[in-house]
Amino acid sequence: MTSHLFRLELRLLVRERAAWVLLALFAAALGYGLWNGGRVAGRQREAAAAIAQDTEAFQAQVRQHLGQQAIDPKAIAGRGTMAVLPPAPLPLLATGQSDLSPGHEAVVLWRLADSGDTRSELENPSHLLAGRFDLAFVLVWLFPLFLLALVYDLMAGDRESGTLRLALAQGVTPWRWMARRALARSLPMLILAALATLTAGFFGGSGGTGTRLVLALAVVLAYGLFWVALAIAVNAVARSAASAATSLGAAWVLLVLVAPTLLNVAVETLYPTPSRPELVAAGRKASGEAEKRGGELLNSFYRDHPELAPPGQQADFAAQHLTVQTEVGRAVEPVRQKFDEQLARQQTAVGQWRFLSPAIAMHEALTDLAGTGYWRHRAFREQVGGLRQAVSAFFTPRIHKRESITMSDFDQLPRFEFREEPAGVWMGRVLASLAGMLALAGALGVWAWRSLRPGRLGLLSA
Amino acid sequence: MIVAIARKEFLDAWRDGRFRIAAAVVVVLLGVALLLAWQQVGRARAGRAAAAALERENWLNQGEKNSHSAGHYGVYVFKPLAPLSVFDRGLEPFVGTTVFLEAHRQNQAAFLPAQDATAMRRFGELTAATGLQLLAPLLVILLTFGALAGERERGTLRQVLSLGVRPRDLVLGKALGLGAALAALLLPVALFGAVALSKLPGGDAGGSWVRFAWLGGAYALYLAAILGVCLAVSAVASTARAALATLLVCWAANAVIAPRLASDFAQRLLPTPKLVDFEAAMNKAVQEGIDGHNPRNDRLQAFAQETLKKHGKTRIEELPFNFNGLVMLESERMAGEVFDHHFGKLWNRLEAQDRTVTWTGLVAPLLGLRSTSMALAGTDFTHHRHFSVAAEQHRRNFVRVLNEDMMNTPANAGHHGGTAGRALLEKLPAFRYDPPPPAHALRAATPGLVVLCLWAVGAWTALLLVAPRLKPN
Numbered sequence: 001m002t003s004h005l006f007r008l009e010l011r012l013l014v015r016e017r018a019a020w021v022l023l024a025l026f027a028a029a030l031g032y033g034l035w036n037g038g039r040v041a042g043r044q045r046e047a048a049a050a051i052a053q054d055t056e057a058f059q060a061q062v063r064q065h066l067g068q069q070a071i072d073p074k075a076i077a078g079r080g081t082m083a084v085l086p087p088a089p090l091p092l093l094a095t096g097q098s099d100l101s102p103g104h105e106a107v108v109l110w111r112l113a114d115s116g117d118t119r120s121e122l123e124n125p126s127h128l129l130a131g132r133f134d135l136a137f138v139l140v141w142l143f144p145l146f147l148l149a150l151v152y153d154l155m156a157g158d159r160e161s162g163t164l165r166l167a168l169a170q171g172v173t174p175w176r177w178m179a180r181r182a183l184a185r186s187l188p189m190l191i192l193a194a195l196a197t198l199t200a201g202f203f204g205g206s207g208g209t210g211t212r213l214v215l216a217l218a219v220v221l222a223y224g225l226f227w228v229a230l231a232i233a234v235n236a237v238a239r240s241a242a243s244a245a246t247s248l249g250a251a252w253v254l255l256v257l258v259a260p261t262l263l264n265v266a267v268e269t270l271y272p273t274p275s276r277p278e279l280v281a282a283g284r285k286a287s288g289e290a291e292k293r294g295g296e297l298l299n300s301f302y303r304d305h306p307e308l309a310p311p312g313q314q315a316d317f318a319a320q321h322l323t324v325q326t327e328v329g330r331a332v333e334p335v336r337q338k339f340d341e342q343l344a345r346q347q348t349a350v351g352q353w354r355f356l357s358p359a360i361a362m363h364e365a366l367t368d369l370a371g372t373g374y375w376r377h378r379a380f381r382e383q384v385g386g387l388r389q390a391v392s393a394f395f396t397p398r399i400h401k402r403e404s405i406t407m408s409d410f411d412q413l414p415r416f417e418f419r420e421e422p423a424g425v426w427m428g429r430v431l432a433s434l435a436g437m438l439a440l441a442g443a444l445g446v447w448a449w450r451s452l453r454p455g456r457l458g459l460l461s462a
Numbered sequence: 463m464i465v466a467i468a469r470k471e472f473l474d475a476w477r478d479g480r481f482r483i484a485a486a487v488v489v490v491l492l493g494v495a496l497l498l499a500w501q502q503v504g505r506a507r508a509g510r511a512a513a514a515a516l517e518r519e520n521w522l523n524q525g526e527k528n529s530h531s532a533g534h535y536g537v538y539v540f541k542p543l544a545p546l547s548v549f550d551r552g553l554e555p556f557v558g559t560t561v562f563l564e565a566h567r568q569n570q571a572a573f574l575p576a577q578d579a580t581a582m583r584r585f586g587e588l589t590a591a592t593g594l595q596l597l598a599p600l601l602v603i604l605l606t607f608g609a610l611a612g613e614r615e616r617g618t619l620r621q622v623l624s625l626g627v628r629p630r631d632l633v634l635g636k637a638l639g640l641g642a643a644l645a646a647l648l649l650p651v652a653l654f655g656a657v658a659l660s661k662l663p664g665g666d667a668g669g670s671w672v673r674f675a676w677l678g679g680a681y682a683l684y685l686a687a688i689l690g691v692c693l694a695v696s697a698v699a700s701t702a703r704a705a706l707a708t709l710l711v712c713w714a715a716n717a718v719i720a721p722r723l724a725s726d727f728a729q730r731l732l733p734t735p736k737l738v739d740f741e742a743a744m745n746k747a748v749q750e751g752i753d754g755h756n757p758r759n760d761r762l763q764a765f766a767q768e769t770l771k772k773h774g775k776t777r778i779e780e781l782p783f784n785f786n787g788l789v790m791l792e793s794e795r796m797a798g799e800v801f802d803h804h805f806g807k808l809w810n811r812l813e814a815q816d817r818t819v820t821w822t823g824l825v826a827p828l829l830g831l832r833s834t835s836m837a838l839a840g841t842d843f844t845h846h847r848h849f850s851v852a853a854e855q856h857r858r859n860f861v862r863v864l865n866e867d868m869m870n871t872p873a874n875a876g877h878h879g880g881t882a883g884r885a886l887l888e889k890l891p892a893f894r895y896d897p898p899p900p901a902h903a904l905r906a907a908t909p910g911l912v913v914l915c916l917w918a919v920g921a922w923t924a925l926l927l928v929a930p931r932l933k934p935n
Contacts, residue, residue, distance in 0.1 A: 036726060050738075097584075100556075100576055119572070122737045124812050125556035125843060126819065128576065130725035131584055141718055242703045246480070246604070249710055257596065258491065260585035265498050267580060272502075275509025276573045277540040277560055281516040284538065292525045339578075347580045360582070367581065374581045 005177065009184035019150060023188055026146040029138045030196040034092055037134035038203070041091035044103055047121070048084050051104055055082050062410060070404035074318055077395050080108035083387050083416040085380045088371030089209045092200035093216060094136030094363075096372025100128060101380075107387050107416075109395050110321065113287065113328040135200055136366045139220060140359050141256055143193055144227040148248050150185045151231040154178050157241035175452040178232055186228045193220050211423070215430050216369045222437040223362045229444040236451040259357035266353075267346045274339050279332075286331035290324045298323045308400040319400050326392070347374050351429065355436040365433040368426050375429075379421050390414035463627065467635025468642065475605055475643035484604055485647050492593045492651045499548045499589055500658045507664070510540040510559065518892045526883055529864040529871075530790070533565030537860065539853050539893040541571065544840030545665040546673055548658055550591035552841025555583060561850070563857035565864070566794070568801040571850060590655060591835050594681055595828055596717045598648070599688045603709045605640050606692035608702040610932065615701055620934035629932035633925060637693055644685065652678060668840055668897030676904065677838045683914040684831045690921030697928045720826030728818040732811055740808060747800040758796070765792050787869025794861055801854070809847050816843055823913040830913030837906035840897055844906040848898045860890045 013019050058079060065071055084104040091098070102120035131137065155178050158164040168174060197220050201213035231248060238244035290297060301323045302309040310319070354360040367373030391414055398405065475481055517538050524535050541559050558571025576583050586592060610633070613619040622632060659665045659674060692709055699705035735743075749758050769788065770776060778785045816833060823830025836842035867886055 097581060100574070100584075119570075119574070120737065122734050122740060122808070123556075124725075124729070124734055124815050125553040125846070126812075126816050127725045127729060127734075128556040129553055130721045131586075133722040133726055137722065145714055145718075242706060245703075245706065245710075250484070253597070253600065257586075258588070260582050261588035261592070264580065264582035264585065265495070265588050267582070268502070269498060272505065273578055275506065275513060276575070276578055277510045277513035277538075278516070280538055280560055280573070281513040281520065284520045285516060288520050288524055343578060343580075350580045350582055360585075363585070364581070 005172065005180040006184050009181045010187075013150075013185055013188070019188075022146055022149055023192065026138075026142070026189060027192055029142055030135065030192060033133055033135040033138040034196060034199055034203075036132060037092040037095055037136075037200070040095050040099065040132065040134070041087065044091070044098060045087050048087060048104065051082050051084050063407070066405070066407045066410055070406045073395050073398045073403070073405050076405070077109040077399075080106040081387060081391055081414060081416060082106055083380075083384045084418075085377070086418050088376070090200060090212055090216065090370045091372060092135060092203065093197070093370035094366045094372050095132040095134045096136070096367035096370055097374055097377045098372040099123060099132065101377040103380075105384050107384065107391050109391055110325075112388050112392055113283070113325045113332065135196060136363065136370070138196075139193060139223070139366065140363050143189070143220075143224065144252055144256065144359075147186055147189050147224060147227050148231060148252065150189060151182055151228055152235075152245045152248050153241040154181050154185075154231060154235040156235050156238040156244040159238075160240045173452070173454055174236075175449050178235065178448075178452065182228050182232050186224065190221060190224045193224060211427075212369045212371075215427070215434070216366065219362060219365045219369070219430065219434050219437070222434055222441065223358055226358045226437050226441040226444070229441040229448070233444045233448040233451075236448045255357040256359040260360050260363075263350060263353055263356060263360060267349045271342050271345045271349065273342045273346070274335070276339075279335055279339055282335055283328065283332045287324065287328040290327040290331065293327075294320050294324050297327055305400075308397055310400060310402050316402075322392075322396050322399060326396075344378070347378075354433065355440070358437045358440060361433040361436050365430045368430050375426065376421060380418060383416070383418060387414060387416050463631045464635040464638060467627075467632060468639035471609070471636050471639025472642050472646075475640060481601070481604055481643075484601055488593065488597050488601055489647060489651060491588065491597065492590050493654060495588045495593055496548065496590045496651075496655055496658050499551065500662065503543055503545070503548045504662060507543050507662075510542055513538075513540050514893070521890075522884060522887050524887070529867045529886065530565065532887065533861055533864045536562055536564030537893070538562055539856065539895075541846075541849050542667075542895055542897070544845065544897060545659060545662050545667055545670045546677070546839035547841050548662060549589065549655055549674075549677065550835045550839035550841055551587055551589050552591075552836035552839055553843060553846060554841050555579065555587070557843075557846045561853045563853060563860065565790075565861050566797065568797075568805060568854055568857065571846070571853075590651070591839070594648075595684075595831060595835070598644075598685060599713055599717070601647075602640075602644065602685060602688050602692055603706070603713060605643065606636075606689065606696055607706040607709055608696065609636050609640065609693060610696040611699040611705040612696075612702040614933070614935060617935075619932070623932070623934050630926065630929045633693060633697065633929040633932065637689060637925070640693075641686070641689055644689070648685075669900035669903075672900040673838045673840065673903055676900070676907070677835060680831060680834045680838065680907070680911060680914060683911075683918045684827060687827055687914065687917035687921045690918065690925045694921065694925045694928050697925070697932055716826045716828045720822070720829060721832070724819045724822040724826070724829055727822065728815040731818060732815050734811065734815070735808065740804070744800060744804045747804065748797050752800055752803050758793070761796065762789060762793065765789070783869050784871055785869075787865050787867075787871075790865040790868060791862065794858065794865065798858060805850075805854075809843075809850075812843055813847070817909055820909045820913060823910065824916065827914065827917045830910045830917065832910075834907040834910030834914060837910065838903050840903060842906060844902070845898065848902065849895060852895055853893070856893045863890055 062071070062076060082104060083106075088096075088098065099121075100123075104120050155164065155174070158167060167177060194217055197216050198213065201209055201216070230251060231244075234244050234247050234251075238247060298320050310316075350360070351364065354364050364373065368375065394412065394414055397403075398409075517540075521535075521537050524532065527535070539561050541557075541561075543554065547554050555576040556574055558573055559575060560573045561571045562569045610619065613622070623629065656674065659670060691712070695708050695712075696702075696705045699708060746754070750756065751758070751761070766778065766785070766789075769781070769785070770778070773781055775781055819829055820833040823833070833842065837844065864886075
């Protein structure tokens with residue numbers, strides 16, 4: 001009986017012209033999202049490759065020089081060491097923060113304490129404001145809309161027209177009837193969404209992305225399941241198809257459109273970040289003071305590190321600059337750290353409250369899985385901080401002692417290796433999101449099941 | 463007759479429970495958005511003002527150094543937030559807040575507030591503007607989808623028409639009544655916004671009140687256009703359900719899909735150059751001239767010859783001033799031409815992209831409104847450009863004063879001029895930014911306003927055209 005119902009509903013769906021139009025539109029949106037995300041990812045891959053090539057050419061050049069004679073560290077310090085965030089594992093899935101947060105940064109010895117430009121690409125700000133039409137956009141925003149357009153009327157319409165009595169007279173329970181219908185009507189959309197997710201993995205992914213892909217698939221299906229469960233729950237109580245549609249539309253607006261912006265406002269009000277301009281000005285103040293005390297600072301530095309003092313004690317300009325810079329870094333560090341901690345607190349709060357709306361949980365999970373999320377970019381920024389220290393540790397003693405660099409020194413020159421976040425950490429976040437969505441869907445399902453108990457049949461078909 | 467119908471619709475709307483709940487939600491959201499934005503904008507403005515004051519101190523207390531070193535020490539300037547960003551934050555989160563002004567280089571504004579925010583920022587921001595752009599149309603849909611189609615379904619339309627009411631009067635009366643219901647809801651919000659603006663320190667900068675009035679007009683046009691479209695759809699739809707479905711699809715296309723599609727389209731039509739290419743081209747032009755056939759050294763040599771000829775001398779040492787300073791002045795002038803050319807081209811490109819998006823507003827009115835709203839609020843790209851140009855102007859003045867000082871100190875005081883003391887540093891005024899007058903905003907808003915007018919006129923013409931053919935069933 002139940003599989004018969006399922007087949008019947010599928011057959012009905014096949015004959016609906018509107019359903020075909022919706023499916024075609026959804027497929028087109030998915031395709032466009034994939035293609036668009038692919039273009040962004042391609043550009044980022046190209047940029048990373050160009051930098052790698054550039055760095056290699058420079059190193060070859062230096063090695064050639066070193067083959068003939070040792071060189072002054074100051075000659076290569078100005079060039080800087082490039083830190084590049086490797087291309088994301090599943091970039092087609094979500095553009096995430098990758099168009100906003102810089103994907104590469106040059107660490108230059110002379111500018112270690114500067115807060116320089118924070119962008120690595122020119123972007124029209126309106127384009128950043130509008131956001132990308134990528135797969136994540138289609139899945140988070142449009143997928144529920146298309147899904148609801150197909151399943152908004154699972155029972156309410158039949159109740160309205162009186163055919164519900166007829167249907168239930170066949171001896172099927174209302175819950176089973178509605179669940180089979182919901183499954184049949186949502187199946188094509190779910191399959192399309194799953195196919196698009198798989199495509200993102202097969203065409204855009206780098207190696208070793210199997211787990212990510214499986215999890216992405218699970219997250220997408222769980223998100224779909226949540227919306228279907230919501231449609232079932234609303235239909236269990238709605239008096240008419242129009243009121244079911246209105247309620248579901250309102251739920252979409254509240255969960256997808258309003259909840260994330262409210263959360264954003266809430267975390268920014270709860271954990272306001274200190275003003276960035278004030279941070280910049282405070283840094284300048286520290287550097288001004290340090291610069292004025294430059295000679296004095298250097299002397300005290302050599303008192304602490306006599307082993308680094310050059311033979312004649314006569315400090316040169318570079319050494320003085322480095323000492324001043326270290327002092328500036330020390331002075332600004334507490335302010336910078338406070339700034340950073342506040343940002344982390346904001347994002348942690350977002351993580352804790354992401355179950356407020358499955359759209360937030362879904363967005364966080366997709367960007368985490370794609371490797372374009374907040375935390376991976378934050379890890380990059382932090383590791384660039386580590387590279388700054390390494391660069392300073394490499395050059396500073398050599399410049400103070402006025403030592404030249406030889407081939408074996410050059411091999412020890414710090415290079416940037418990005419360490420991915422441990423799989424357990426991001427997986428923990430994704431699995432929590434997944435569990436949250438499933439729990440919400442489950443709660444809605446149980447509630448709908450209880451309202452559809454056979455004991456309430458009379459009420460239902462009235 | 464029209465008035466009687468309008469009064470009945472007005473009362474009906476307010477008696478509708480669904481509308482009351484939805485209206486309450488929207489009004490509360492708008493109020494919360496205004497209040498929090500007022501607080502945030504106030505804090506951000508104070509923060510930037512404090513930073514500017516501190517930076518001025520830094521500049522004055524940088525100690526004794528030669529004037530060219532002072533040029534390299536440079537100065538940071540901070541963009542004051544537009545007062546009306548309380549209402550529409552616009553592009554503010556996605557443009558830099560800070561420009562470093564130094565000798566030889568024109569830098570772009572750095573530090574985007576959105577980079578110092580959580581990923582939630584990418585879902586869009588809750589501001590009064592986004593509330594009115596996205597949620598208010600949903601209220602209009604809720605109010606109107608059944609206005610005519612519902613009456614037709616229930617059979618009351620046949621009764622009303624049989625009373626001899628002219629269909630046009632009926633439609634206009636309904637439009638008037640529902641419009642009044644909406645206005646009764648939103649006018650207090652506008653009043654609240656006005657109070658918030660008046661309570662913001664320095665809130666009247668850049669002609670805020672004129673801008674505020676125009677903003678009111680632009681949003682009224684937008685909502686009027688949507689009201690017209692909704693009633694027209696309700697007039698021709700066979701059932702209320704069909705009208706609702708059509709309108710919701712239109713809303714989603716307008717509010718959710720169009721902004722991203724249009725922005726992508728504009729990027730594809732008029733691509734943004736890559737940062738590396740942009741910088742490489744600019745550096746090359748500084749060295750080789752804008753046309754690439756006039757190397758910098760040749761030009762400076764010719765300049766030296768010319769200067770000597772003008773002063774009737776044969777050797778640079780004989781000149782009555784420090785020639786290095788004059789060379790600095792001349793090379794800044796030459797570089798300035800290059801910067802103007804390249805940044806001008808880049809910014810024109812970005813503005814052209816934005817205009818393209820605005821014109822796609824002919825299909826999706828939100829895009830026309832959004833650019834109008836940002837322009838009037840002072841948070842669009844043209845305003846950011848205005849600030850960037852003012853900052854660059856300040857940079858050129860301050861570098862010029864320093865170079866002139868270098869020119870007027872004897873050459874034997876040092877290669878880069880003598881020591882610049884506090885007197886010289888004080889001679890350089892602090893950066894003061896005056897936001898552009900409302901006329902600038904109106905110029906920027908014109909395409910969007912044209913789009914909105916076309917939509918309003920088109921929607922109401924369509925409504926008046928379908929009204930006489932109103933079918934009772």
